[in-house]
Amino acid sequence: MALIVQKFGGTSVGTVERIQQVAAKVKKFRENGDDIVVVVSAMSGETNRLVELAKQVSDGQPVPREFDVMVSTGEQVTIALLAMALIKIGVPAVSYTGNQVRILTDSAHNKARILQIDDQKLRTDLKAGRVVVVAGFQGVDEHGNITTLGRGGSDTTGVALAAALKADECQIYTDVDGVYTTDPRVVPKAQRLSKITFEEMLEMASLGSKVLQIRAVEFAGKYNVPLRVLHSFQEGPGTLITIDEEESMEQPIISGIAFNRDEAKLTIRGVPDIPGVAFKILGPISAANVEVDMIVQNVAHDNTTDFTFTVHRNDYSNAMLVLEKTAQELGAREVVGNTDIAKVSIVGVGMRSHAGVASRMFESLAQENINIQMISTSEIKVSVVIEEKYLELAVRALHTAFELDAPARQGD
Amino acid sequence: MALIVQKFGGTSVGTVERIQQVAAKVKKFRENGDDIVVVVSAMSGETNRLVELAKQVSDGQPVPREFDVMVSTGEQVTIALLAMALIKIGVPAVSYTGNQVRILTDSAHNKARILQIDDQKLRTDLKAGRVVVVAGFQGVDEHGNITTLGRGGSDTTGVALAAALKADECQIYTDVDGVYTTDPRVVPKAQRLSKITFEEMLEMASLGSKVLQIRAVEFAGKYNVPLRVLHSFQEGPGTLITIDEEESMEQPIISGIAFNRDEAKLTIRGVPDIPGVAFKILGPISAANVEVDMIVQNVAHDNTTDFTFTVHRNDYSNAMLVLEKTAQELGAREVVGNTDIAKVSIVGVGMRSHAGVASRMFESLAQENINIQMISTSEIKVSVVIEEKYLELAVRALHTAFELDAPARQGD
Numbered sequence A, B: 001m002a003l004i005v006q007k008f009g010g011t012s013v014g015t016v017e018r019i020q021q022v023a024a025k026v027k028k029f030r031e032n033g034d035d036i037v038v039v040v041s042a043m044s045g046e047t048n049r050l051v052e053l054a055k056q057v058s059d060g061q062p063v064p065r066e067f068d069v070m071v072s073t074g075e076q077v078t079i080a081l082l083a084m085a086l087i088k089i090g091v092p093a094v095s096y097t098g099n100q101v102r103i104l105t106d107s108a109h110n111k112a113r114i115l116q117i118d119d120q121k122l123r124t125d126l127k128a129g130r131v132v133v134v135a136g137f138q139g140v141d142e143h144g145n146i147t148t149l150g151r152g153g154s155d156t157t158g159v160a161l162a163a164a165l166k167a168d169e170c171q172i173y174t175d176v177d178g179v180y181t182t183d184p185r186v187v188p189k190a191q192r193l194s195k196i197t198f199e200e201m202l203e204m205a206s207l208g209s210k211v212l213q214i215r216a217v218e219f220a221g222k223y224n225v226p227l228r229v230l231h232s233f234q235e236g237p238g239t240l241i242t243i244d245e246e247e248s249m250e251q252p253i254i255s256g257i258a259f260n261r262d263e264a265k266l267t268i269r270g271v272p273d274i275p276g277v278a279f280k281i282l283g284p285i286s287a288a289n290v291e292v293d294m295i296v297q298n299v300a301h302d303n304t305t306d307f308t309f310t311v312h313r314n315d316y317s318n319a320m321l322v323l324e325k326t327a328q329e330l331g332a333r334e335v336v337g338n339t340d341i342a343k344v345s346i347v348g349v350g351m352r353s354h355a356g357v358a359s360r361m362f363e364s365l366a367q368e369n370i371n372i373q374m375i376s377t378s379e380i381k382v383s384v385v386i387e388e389k390y391l392e393l394a395v396r397a398l399h400t401a402f403e404l405d406a407p408a409r410q411g412d
Helices: A016-031 A046-057 A064-088 A121-125 A153-165 A200-207 A214-223 A277-287 A313-330 A349-353 A357-367 A388-401 B017-029 B046-057 B063-089 B122-127 B153-163 B197-205 B214-222 B278-285 B313-331 B347-353 B356-365 B388-401
Strands: A001-006 A035-040 A093-096 A103-104 A114-116 A130-137 A137-140 A144-150 A169-172 A193-199 A226-231 A237-242 A256-260 A263-270 A292-297 A302-311 A334-338 A341-346 A375-377 A382-386 B003-008 B035-040 B093-096 B103-105 B112-118 B133-136 B138-140 B147-148 B170-176 B196-199 B225-231 B240-241 B256-260 B263-272 B292-297 B304-312 B334-338 B342-346 B373-378 B383-387
Touching: A001 A016, A001 A144, A001 A153, A016 A035, A016 A064, A016 B046, A035 A064, A035 A121, A035 A153, A046 A064, A046 B063, A064 A093, A064 A130, A064 A137, A064 A144, A064 B046, A064 B063, A064 B093, A093 A121, A093 B063, A121 A130, A130 B133, A137 A313, A153 A169, A153 A214, A193 A200, A200 A214, A200 A237, A200 A256, A200 A341, A214 A226, A214 B153, A256 A388, A263 A277, A263 A313, A263 A341, A263 B122, A277 A302, A277 A313, A292 A375, A302 A313, A313 A334, A334 B147, A341 A388, A357 A382, A357 A388, A382 A388, B003 B017, B003 B153, B003 B263, B017 B035, B017 B063, B035 B063, B035 B122, B035 B153, B035 B334, B063 B093, B063 B133, B063 B138, B093 B122, B112 B153, B122 B133, B122 B153, B147 B383, B153 B170, B170 B263, B196 B197, B197 B214, B197 B240, B197 B256, B214 B225, B256 B388, B263 B278, B263 B313, B263 B342, B278 B292, B278 B304, B278 B313, B292 B373, B304 B313, B313 B334, B342 B388, B356 B383, B356 B388, B383 B388
Parallel strands: A001 A035, A001 A169, A035 A130, A093 A130, A103 A137, A169 A226, A193 A237, B003 B035, B003 B170, B035 B133, B093 B133, B103 B138, B170 B225, B196 B240
Antiparallel strands: A103 A114, A137 A144, A226 A237, A256 A341, A263 A302, A263 A334, A292 A302, A341 A382, A375 A382, B103 B112, B138 B147, B225 B240, B256 B342, B263 B304, B263 B334, B292 B304, B342 B383, B373 B383
16 A cells, blocks of 8 residues: 555646546545545646736736736646545545645745645545545745745645655656657657656756656655656556666666757857856856856867857847857957757766767767767766757667667567 | 725626726725725636536536635636736735635535634735735635635625724625615616615515625624625715614605515415414425415414415425425315516615505505505515516506605706
8 A cells, every 4th residue: 555646737637527537547546545645737728818817917917926826726626626526436535725735835926945745634634535636836835825836836746745745656647658768759669768767857857858847856856756757548657757776787878868959059259268258258148048058168279269058049149149249348259150950968877887878979970970069968968969950860860879769569 | 094895796807807997996995095905706707617617527516615615716816816907006905815814714615604804914914005805705614624605705705804894884896886766677767775774775685686695784784884885887976785873854764665576476275274284384395495485374264264475486386286285184275376476565764663654555556456465564664465567567656656756857
């Protein structure tokens, strides 16, 4: 008998029928003898409807405190509906808002952080055999004001509840059946991972695999809450996200290949190679609220150097304006930029103990005649920037090179 | 400088534009130096949408506790929107749910009664110059469960807040500009009353003038909260509902004429005139969940008597079945009934001190050749049942007889 926290997102509870399906699934777990806490989001579309109303009434800039009072109603409707659906099929259940549980947060409306969870009510209900249905995404500050954790915060609620209750597992139900070695739309031979570490998941998530909220993964890692990604309406074991137990001898070097096409590249050439120049270049970019991802500076030539970085494509023209001004001030030779790039990353804790992973990546790309424009590495990932049109080719080549392809099935 | 509680119903806050109109109205009061607490209902249509969802998920019988969690979100959305709209036009404001205020109720979900209101937060906000926007219709029980007061409960919330804060006035904004001497659609010369007593209002309300919730009027009378009915979007003094101060020498004998066509009449003839027969007749009716309004029993003839009562027309056939069974058991002569009746009542505290009010009523009806089928009286009202087709004629004749007609305007 395990204690499981299950989180269902907006699409999984988007209609009365789906809510009834979720109730049936929860009932099955109960019948296996598990104690269940369910965290739900607002029905899909509901949060957008509320946000739209709030914007209309306040010319696009809703008061943060009142915004939270309003959007938190979305989840409040879902918890009541799911509790009703459970009771209807004979499963004792009770719903709680963030305030009722008491999920205490700080007072940063619209992006609050959970400080503490009171588990007393929940434990009493579980002991009494009830399924507890909790509103995701919301909490209450010390003054009794309703707060929200920001979009996608329901994953965080799930993990935080699992941590507070020392649950055996936190299951995140989504519209995919797990985490894949890469996007199956690009590589048909991509495989579902049965296991991945928190660190790998963080790298995969931040690189564009939008299965889980980064914050929830960080939270799960910090409190060592085993996380499992599963499909809401299909059976299957999903993917377990857990700490690196280093017990599996056959752990592959690379767990997955992440990529994105959201970035653009900017280069400032012929900058004087003096201390503080990096700050002089990136300070104004950051002041313009543009986030920088990769940064590469190579060794100097004739006392000048070249400096390249990537930003989100939406910020490209803004960043370019700022950079051109900086170039004038620094007396740089020129500024160039490029939006048709893509970033490809190989991710895996296995590379810590395996030399030559990066070079195998570069070799594989070279064999396909793909030119590498930028390189950046961390302990468990290697990222390269290439021309966008080679993206699919690169991902497929790397997927094969690192032996991630699914074995051919009979008949293939 | 006065402290005013203002209540706006679902139609008054049915769209973003209307919410902005309400905000503008509140701002005007603030600028006059008044302290304002606003109570709002859910946007019109919203409660029905939620009720529909709840019914769908639970085959028509929602769990009461969860139903309250759900429908209470309707008002929660409105308070946030109105607070935003106020802040947008420079009026400091803050919203509170029933739980946040703390409006403590009993645990009778869907029809809870208010036990106590904590006025601390509200007073602090008012002192700080903020308009306080409170969700109507909802509260919280001692265990932290969300409760609702039942449909129309927002009026009650308004009155209860006014009582707790010892407000100078509780203003109920509606789609009419006040309480009239009778329905202006029947009597074009009907006049808006500038004042009416709680008792009169109760009689008028229960007789079909659906301006205010009866419960709110009772509550206001009990705590002596001056109530004023006003039009949401038209200027005007409305109608003040207050205690009978007996100071106005010119107070008319009759304040208004109420009527309804919702009832049906049933008569059981030739019942043995023995003690307990009334209970034997009405006991089974009540057991069938049929509410009885007027009851008339006349003196006996030959040791038998006739017994007549009225019920809602929807209950007529049901009541008839029950009554026929009773007639057999009692050996009554026959059972007859009639659905084409109407009830007309004259209402006024003035009749306490004026003899001959009833006879003036009967005289007026006789002059129009209208036959009276039943009569029932209370301290401040006289009701008669007549044939339905004479209803308009009767109301107009009485309106003139009791000098309620508006003076002819120039050009009339």
